[in-house]
Amino acid sequence: MDFLNEDDLNKLPYQALISVYLTSDQLRNMRNVCRIPQTEKIIGIIDTTVFKSGKNGLAFTDKKIHNKSLWVDNFSLTWEAFANCTLKKGVLVVYAEYGNCEYEFSNGVDLDKLYAVLISLQKVITERIAEQNKNESDNSSHQLDESNAAKSSNSELNSTAKSSKCFDGEEILLDLEEIRKSSHGFINFNPEVKQLVNMRRACKIPSSESLYGIIDNTIFGAADEGIAFTEKAIYHKLDYEDPFKFTWKSFVDCDIRIAQSGVYAVLGSTKYKFDCKRSELYEAQLSALLKSLQSLIREKINNAANSSADD
Numbered sequence: 001m002d003f004l005n006e007d008d009l010n011k012l013p014y015q016a017l018i019s020v021y022l023t024s025d026q027l028r029n030m031r032n033v034c035r036i037p038q039t040e041k042i043i044g045i046i047d048t049t050v051f052k053s054g055k056n057g058l059a060f061t062d063k064k065i066h067n068k069s070l071w072v073d074n075f076s077l078t079w080e081a082f083a084n085c086t087l088k089k090g091v092l093v094v095y096a097e098y099g100n101c102e103y104e105f106s107n108g109v110d111l112d113k114l115y116a117v118l119i120s121l122q123k124v125i126t127e128r129i130a131e132q133n134k135n136e137s138d139n140s141s142h143q144l145d146e147s148n149a150a151k152s153s154n155s156e157l158n159s160t161a162k163s164s165k166c167f168d169g170e171e172i173l174l175d176l177e178e179i180r181k182s183s184h185g186f187i188n189f190n191p192e193v194k195q196l197v198n199m200r201r202a203c204k205i206p207s208s209e210s211l212y213g214i215i216d217n218t219i220f221g222a223a224d225e226g227i228a229f230t231e232k233a234i235y236h237k238l239d240y241e242d243p244f245k246f247t248w249k250s251f252v253d254c255d256i257r258i259a260q261s262g263v264y265a266v267l268g269s270t271k272y273k274f275d276c277k278r279s280e281l282y283e284a285q286l287s288a289l290l291k292s293l294q295s296l297i298r299e300k301i302n303n304a305a306n307s308s309a310d311d
Contacts, residue, residue, distance in 0.1 A: 003079035003128050004062055012120050014113040016105035018054075020044040026054030034059050034066035034074045037220045046117070048108030050103050057106050060121075069093075071105045075282070077103065077201045080185025083125045087113050099184065099288040132302050172248040172297060173231050182292040186281060187213040187229060203228050203235035203243045217278045226276060234293070246272075252297040256290050258283045263290065 006020055019026070022045060030036070030045055033055050040061040048057040048069075059066040065082050068074040077085070077098070085096040085103075093104040094115050105114065180189060191199070191214050199205070201213050202224040210231045217226035217238070228235040234251055237243040246254065246265065254265040254272075262275040263286045276286055 003125055003132075004043055004060060006043055008121075008128075009060060011124065011172075014110075017046050017109060017113055018044050019047055020187060021056070026052065026207050028199070029054035030057070030059045030066075030068075033068045034076065036061060036064075036066055037219060037221070038078075040064065046106065046109065048106045052145050053153070056108065067103070067105050067120075069104060070108070072104060075103055078185040079125045080129060080183070081285075082185075083122055083129055084185065087115065087118055087122065094118060095284070099285075101282070101284045101288070172233055172300065173254060174248055174296070174300070175231065178296055178300070179212055179229050179293070182289070182296045183213070184285065184289045184292060186279075186289050187215060189213040191216070191223060192221075195221065197221055199235075199237075201230050203238045203245070205230060205235060209233070213277050215279050215281065217276045219278055226279065227274065236272070236274055238273065242270055248297050252294050252301070252305040254294070256287055256294070258287050263287050284299065 008018055008117060009018055012018060020043065022030075026045065026047065027042060030042065030047075031038075036042060036059060040063050042059055042061050044060045045054060046058040047054055049055055056068050057068055063076050065075065065078040066075045068096070077096070081098055082096070084100045088095045088097065089111060090104075092107070096103040096105060097117075104254070105118065119156040176189070179187070183189075188195075189212065195214060195216065196211060199216075200207070200211055205211055205228060206211065212231065213229045215227040216223040216224055218224060225237050225239065228237075233245045233247045235243060246267075250267065251265070254267045257264045257266060262273045262277075263283050265272045265274060274286060274290065
């Protein structure tokens with residue numbers, strides 16, 4: 001989903017900081033140091049180098065905000081994640097707090113001006129997300145209504161099941177909006193058709209199962225590796241390894257642990273590795289996402305149990 005365009009950058013304060021007309025060297029260098037995939041369009045940058053080489057600074061793409069500072073590893077945030085950050089001015093940098101993570105945006109420019117730009121940009125993105133989420137919600141509601149109608153000829157029973165149950169037999173079911181609210185902005189809910197086909201094939205997801213969103217772990221956007229989120233389960237496919245899946249009911253019992261080589265879901269004596277490094281997700285971000293989904297499931301189970309007790 002594209003959240004940003006050149007017109008948005010032109011509305012921000014302190015235009016002298018922002019470059020939208022870039023030299024080929026700036027484009028190439030910024031893409032290299034920030035590890036920006038070719039599938040993302042660089043719309044503008046804040047170049048913090050002395051000679052404007054594009055080797056340090058911030059890059060604004062149609063999908064993310066990227067940062068590379070001197071002596072600090074590059075990082076990136078999806079626009080949805082950036083919109084939910086708490087921005088604070090430090091002594092030399094602007095901090096972005098997101099969940100349990102803290103990010104430092106480039107020094108080398110006037111701190112007050114950089115902070116004002118980021119605050120204004122956050123407002124633009126928040127408004128854009130609210131608008132697009134409303135449109136998507138309307139479309140999703142329409143599609144879900146059609147799907148529910150096809151699954152059951154008895155609309156009254158179907159409506160009752162939807163409002164009061166989160167189980168399909170022994171399975172726990174999640175809907176699109178529930179997963180979206182727990183996504184931390186890291187899940188792509190609007191993949192291309194070829195990405196959906198590739199992810200479904202790679203993870204061996206049954207055609208009867210609704211595929212809501214993906215995290216693509218490929219360099220060129222093929223989506224034949226990564227994480228898939230469906231109504232019934234979470235799936236993972238890494239390199240040449242066989243895919244694995246957790247139903248939501250079993251996933252809630254996993255112990256999510258961060259290790260140097262990735263994020264692990266430990267169930268009993270078995271460890272399952274989640275790895276999305278090529279998607280530019282950090283271990284802490286992926287862990288926060290997985291734990292957020294677990295919290296959602298626990299809340300859903302408790303609500304269902306309380307509802308049954310009341311009945």
